[in-house]
Amino acid sequence: MLIDVHAHFFPERSARADWREYNASRLRAGERIGITVHLNSVLGTFGRSSPTYFPSPADVTYGNEWAFGLQREQPRRVRTYVCVNPNYPDHALAEIERGRAAGAVGIKLAASRRATDPLLDPICAAGARHGLPILHHIWQHRRRDWPGQEASDAAELCHLAARHPTVHFILAHIGGGGDWLHSLAVVSRHGNVLVDLSGSGVDGGMLEACLAAVGAERLLWGTDMTMETGWAKLRYLERLLPPEPLELIRWKNAARIFPPRSFPGD
Amino acid sequence: MRLDVNGFLGAYPWRRVPGTSPEALLAAMDRTGIDTAWVTHLPSLFWRDPTEGNTWLYEAADAHERLEPVPCVHPALPHWEEALSDAATRGAPAVRCDPHHFGLAPVGDEMRVLAAACGAAKLPLLMTVRLEDARQRHPHDLVPELAAASVRALLRSDPDVRLVITHADRPFIEEVHWGSTAAEQARVWWDIAWIWGPPEDHLAHLIATVGVERFVFGTGQPLRIPENAVAKLDLLDLSQRDRAAIESGNVTQGVLG
Numbered sequence: 001m002l003i004d005v006h007a008h009f010f011p012e013r014s015a016r017a018d019w020r021e022y023n024a025s026r027l028r029a030g031e032r033i034g035i036t037v038h039l040n041s042v043l044g045t046f047g048r049s050s051p052t053y054f055p056s057p058a059d060v061t062y063g064n065e066w067a068f069g070l071q072r073e074q075p076r077r078v079r080t081y082v083c084v085n086p087n088y089p090d091h092a093l094a095e096i097e098r099g100r101a102a103g104a105v106g107i108k109l110a111a112s113r114r115a116t117d118p119l120l121d122p123i124c125a126a127g128a129r130h131g132l133p134i135l136h137h138i139w140q141h142r143r144r145d146w147p148g149q150e151a152s153d154a155a156e157l158c159h160l161a162a163r164h165p166t167v168h169f170i171l172a173h174i175g176g177g178g179d180w181l182h183s184l185a186v187v188s189r190h191g192n193v194l195v196d197l198s199g200s201g202v203d204g205g206m207l208e209a210c211l212a213a214v215g216a217e218r219l220l221w222g223t224d225m226t227m228e229t230g231w232a233k234l235r236y237l238e239r240l241l242p243p244e245p246l247e248l249i250r251w252k253n254a255a256r257i258f259p260p261r262s263f264p265g266d
Numbered sequence: 267m268r269l270d271v272n273g274f275l276g277a278y279p280w281r282r283v284p285g286t287s288p289e290a291l292l293a294a295m296d297r298t299g300i301d302t303a304w305v306t307h308l309p310s311l312f313w314r315d316p317t318e319g320n321t322w323l324y325e326a327a328d329a330h331e332r333l334e335p336v337p338c339v340h341p342a343l344p345h346w347e348e349a350l351s352d353a354a355t356r357g358a359p360a361v362r363c364d365p366h367h368f369g370l371a372p373v374g375d376e377m378r379v380l381a382a383a384c385g386a387a388k389l390p391l392l393m394t395v396r397l398e399d400a401r402q403r404h405p406h407d408l409v410p411e412l413a414a415a416s417v418r419a420l421l422r423s424d425p426d427v428r429l430v431i432t433h434a435d436r437p438f439i440e441e442v443h444w445g446s447t448a449a450e451q452a453r454v455w456w457d458i459a460w461i462w463g464p465p466e467d468h469l470a471h472l473i474a475t476v477g478v479e480r481f482v483f484g485t486g487q488p489l490r491i492p493e494n495a496v497a498k499l500d501l502l503d504l505s506q507r508d509r510a511a512i513e514s515g516n517v518t519q520g521v522l523g
Contacts (some may be wrong), residue, residue: 022465029464029501140402177401181281200462201399204488205284228463228501232494239297 001251003263004030004230006135006172006198006222007038009078011066015048029227030077033234036251037263039222041081041108041135042067053111053137053149057091060084064095068102079262081108081135086119096126105262106170110137111149115156124164133168133257135196136160140178154183158190168192168257173224175199175233180206184213191218194253198222202229207236216245220253267514270295270492271360271392271521272432272457272484273303273333275326276319278397279312280404285488288326288333295332298492300485301514304359304392306336308489311367311397316340317349324356336362336392341380342370350383359522360390360430365416366409372416378423385426390521392430393417395438395460397489414441421450430521432457432484436468443476451476455521457484458512463498470502478508482516 009026010019030038042063044055055063060083067080082099084092084107096107107127113119115136127134139151152160154171161169171187174180176199187193195214197207198221210219223230237246255263276286285294286308295303305327310319316338327335339349339361353361363380365372384391395412417431421442431442431454439456446454458481462468473481483499485492499509 021467025465025467032501143405177399179402201402202490202494203283203398203402204491205282207491208284225466226462227465228498229494231497231501232491235493235497236491 001036001263001265002034002221002234003037003039003251003254004035004198004222005039005170005220005254006196006224007040008224009038009040009042009067009070010046011042011063013048013062013066014046016046026227027074027077033227033231035077037077037079039079039081039106039254040067040070041083043083043108043110051148055083055085055110055112057085057088060091060095064099064104068099068104071103076264080104081106083108083110084123086113086117086123089119089122092123093126096123096130096132100130100132105132105258107132107134109134111139111151114150115152115160120160121163124160124167127167128164131259133170135170135172138172138176138178138183140174140176140180141182142178153178154186158186158193161190161193165192168194170220171195173199173222174210175201175203175206175229176224177201181209184209188213194218194220194257196220196222197233197249198224198230200224200226200229202232207233207240211240216241216248217253219249221249221251267302267510268300268483269514269517270300270303270485270487270495271430271482271517272394272459272486273305274308274487274489275305275323275333276308276310278308278489280398280407283488288330291488292330292332294487294492298496300492302332302334303487304334304336306338306362310338311364315343316368317343317345320349320352334359336360338362339380340368340370341376342368346380347383350380350387350389354387354389358389359517360392362392364393364412366412372412373419373423377420381420381427382424385424385428388426390428390430391420392432394432395434397433414438414445417442417454418445418450421446421454425449427453428521429454430457430482431455433460433486435460436462436472439472439476443480451480454480455482455516456480457482458495458498459484459486459490461498463501469498473502473504473508478511479516479520481512482521483513
């Protein structure tokens with residue numbers, strides 16, 4: 001089994017005219033790589049009618065609804081994170097409840113509000129209540145504000161993780177830009193934070209550093225926007241690790257932190 | 267036959283990178299089915315005189331027949347013509363000059379003279395757009411990325427110059443390709459190291475539009491794991507002939523032809 005904990009499919013009402021081809025390409029590449037389940041989050045309209053990282057409540061609802069529909073269409077190979085914008089707390093909590101009813105297995109926090117902000121607490125409390133892990137977009141070692149997002153880094157995520165010790169947090173795309181060494185140094189001390197290996201970065205030494213910082217027990221395999229880099233990291237790990245820790249990264253860690261029966265055969 | 271045009275030996279100054287020795291690079295090549303790698307002495311790119319690493323590079327390549335040296339040439343230093351002549355004499359498949367790393371204007375007089383000299387010597391000139399993702403670079407690593415305009419200008423500067431550009435992405439390649447004449451397009455090759463695969467499918471798109479003959483296999487190892495370049499080829503629906511062209515044919519029959 002191979003679970004991609006960080007996948008995006010684009011909805012019809014997104015900023016991409018080629019959304020159908022993009023989604024088909026993800027599924028096709030997934031078959032070739034051997035991905036059993038794509039864990040999908042849809043960030044509103046991905047910029048078409050509100051910003052990707054600051055989706056309006058209407059876009060959040062639309063994106064989630066589209067994602068639930070995709071899960072119904074692809075019940076064997078697609079699961080859903082319900083995406084929320086913490087600046088609208090009541091709406092966010094309602095979306096989480098709606099997501100649970102529709103079969104969502106996790107919560108996606110993008111970059112609408114810094115992870116240290118108390119507005120995230122009710123969302124994390126909902127995650128704790130329902131046993132839903134939270135995938136949090138991260139800029140590895142954010143040295144300044146970047147346009148288009150209110151990004152958090154590992155230190156900021158770990159503040160949040162310390163306030164909610166019963167919730168599993170997934171630090172998004174360690175290879176997705178920024179100083180991953182900084183993130184690894186921070187997360188090593190926070191047992192409820194797992195590291196998602198996705199992102200376009202395939203730096204020599206990165207995987208060894210991940211294993212040294214958090215061990216195979218806290219690594220999750222994923223792709224995000226570049227599936228070849230995910231496959232490359234998996235191939236590298238296959239040479240680096242014996243079968244048992246490799247299985248943890250491929251799917252067992254995900255099966256452990258997501259709700260029971262989230263995945264086939266689970 | 268799989269030939270990597272984008273390999274390095276030696277330490278990187280901005281972070282610890284494992285596997286930088288010739289032996290470690292050969293082990294990575296064995297792991298990923300790479301027969302031959304063009305290699306540059308990585309520390310040299312950061313030295314005031316980048317040609318000081320060339321002797322070590324030649325010795326390393328002499329000791330390992332699967333490694334082919336791509337020495338540095340710095341056209342603002344007094345002995346640059348000697349370095350270029352050495353490269354030709356030693357059978358180097360290409361020479362390297364990364365103008366921003368060397369503190370040169372990328373299309374200034376020195377670079378234009380070097381481009382012409384490389385053309386006359388029938389030695390391809392290799393340059394990289396970047397070594398690392400801009401988002402993760404060391405705070406003191408302020409070297410600008412190579413601009414597409416610079417590549418276009420160098421192609422136009424001499425009718426015989428042939429360029430191998432590494433670590434370019436789709437927008438960069440398209441800007442140069444569609445901003446050049448057919449004759450200019452035919453004198454530049456792109457390594458696949460930084461081009462995205464699915465679901466964006468940038469590499470598949472570029473092969474369909476720019477042409478398979480313009481692409482060569484490159485990894486950026488050991489800065490980047492070489493599995494990445496292999497995986498992106500494995501995700502393409504390529505004929506055996508096209509795959510062989512990217513993996514080595516475009517180098518042996520195009521860049522070096």
